[in-house]
Amino acid sequence: MSETNPKLRAALEGVPAYVPGKRAAAGGPVAYKLSSNENPYPPLPGVMEQAITAAGSFNRYPDMACTDLMNELADRFGVPVTHLATGTGSVGVAQQLLQATSGPGDEVIYAWRSFEAYPIITQISGATSVKVPLTPSEDHDLDAMADAITDRTRLIFVCNPNNPTGNAIRRAELERFLDRVPADVLVVLDEAYREFIRDAEVPDGVEIYRDRPNVAVLRTFSKAYGLAGLRVGFAIAHEPVAAALRKTAVPFGVSQLAQDAAVASLRAEDELLGRVGSLVSERTRVVEGLRAQGWTVPETQANFVWLRLGDRTTDFAAACEKAGVVVRPFAGEGVRATIAETEANDIFLQTAEAFRKEL
Numbered sequence: 001m002s003e004t005n006p007k008l009r010a011a012l013e014g015v016p017a018y019v020p021g022k023r024a025a026a027g028g029p030v031a032y033k034l035s036s037n038e039n040p041y042p043p044l045p046g047v048m049e050q051a052i053t054a055a056g057s058f059n060r061y062p063d064m065a066c067t068d069l070m071n072e073l074a075d076r077f078g079v080p081v082t083h084l085a086t087g088t089g090s091v092g093v094a095q096q097l098l099q100a101t102s103g104p105g106d107e108v109i110y111a112w113r114s115f116e117a118y119p120i121i122t123q124i125s126g127a128t129s130v131k132v133p134l135t136p137s138e139d140h141d142l143d144a145m146a147d148a149i150t151d152r153t154r155l156i157f158v159c160n161p162n163n164p165t166g167n168a169i170r171r172a173e174l175e176r177f178l179d180r181v182p183a184d185v186l187v188v189l190d191e192a193y194r195e196f197i198r199d200a201e202v203p204d205g206v207e208i209y210r211d212r213p214n215v216a217v218l219r220t221f222s223k224a225y226g227l228a229g230l231r232v233g234f235a236i237a238h239e240p241v242a243a244a245l246r247k248t249a250v251p252f253g254v255s256q257l258a259q260d261a262a263v264a265s266l267r268a269e270d271e272l273l274g275r276v277g278s279l280v281s282e283r284t285r286v287v288e289g290l291r292a293q294g295w296t297v298p299e300t301q302a303n304f305v306w307l308r309l310g311d312r313t314t315d316f317a318a319a320c321e322k323a324g325v326v327v328r329p330f331a332g333e334g335v336r337a338t339i340a341e342t343e344a345n346d347i348f349l350q351t352a353e354a355f356r357k358e359l
């Protein structure tokens, strides 16, 4: 066999692996998965029926233009269809955004720590990541991010609320930042957890994008809508950007099943958002419980909580797993735990309390 391997792009060397949230161990005691910010509720009955019907056409390619979904989204958000683009989850759309804007020699700015796909997809594009540390209160340092803009900057991710810390940027602060960004730099408001926001001061990116041609909003059906396994997300952006995203999409990437289930979910939105309301109540209970135990917990507007545990992170994650809940550790930094079923949240709170007493 030849010693020579096919030439691969140098940019791929050292690309960090995406660490998926650990699955609950099969055959273990109980096992609740709080490691991927999924929705603990199964799909609504109407959504399930749509998906089952779509399964009857697996021999056919999906509608490449996602026509029904695009029309439904255009109605739902009051935007033209030409301002929409879909993809295989919002991480797929984020990758399309990079392909559309950035390559070798270009810079992509984002807060750190934030969504762990940003460094991966940036490096794959060939562009350079410029990571701006969160402030001590775990917030985006928007002044530092604006200061980091150079003439090589092509794209800025703003994760609102931020994964994994949960805290959100408010309107005045975001507007002030956007005013500092040059018109030829694209700002992506990643709003994967938008539906969980209860702070009225946190703006809806869709309102912000309307008067700002350099703002794109990223949304997903994976979180509040509970379709993580179907891989469908979308962007709302002005026409040149949305058109570029449609060009860079994987052809037929969004399955018919995903498209039909997403449409059915939008039509069942009241019921779905009722479930989100229950998760938000659970979030309040968990945050208050942790604070009563003495933990410092950022003001989360998402479906997860963040505990900065530093060098106790992996011990805490191990204690959780032993108790029956699998959380997401970021070694040396902290643990992110999804708000899930009441029983799972109870186990998490009990484990946190016992751990706290030993600190």
Ligand SMILES: Cc1ncc(COP(=O)(O)O)c(C=O)c1O
Binding pocket: 036, 037, 088, 089, 090, 091, 092, 115, 159, 162, 163, 190, 192, 219, 220, 221, 222, 228, 231, 232, 233
């Ligand atoms: C901030 C953020 N953006 C995007 C995503 C991607 O979600 P999906 O690709 O399932 O739409 C996630 C998922 O965890 C996320 O946390």
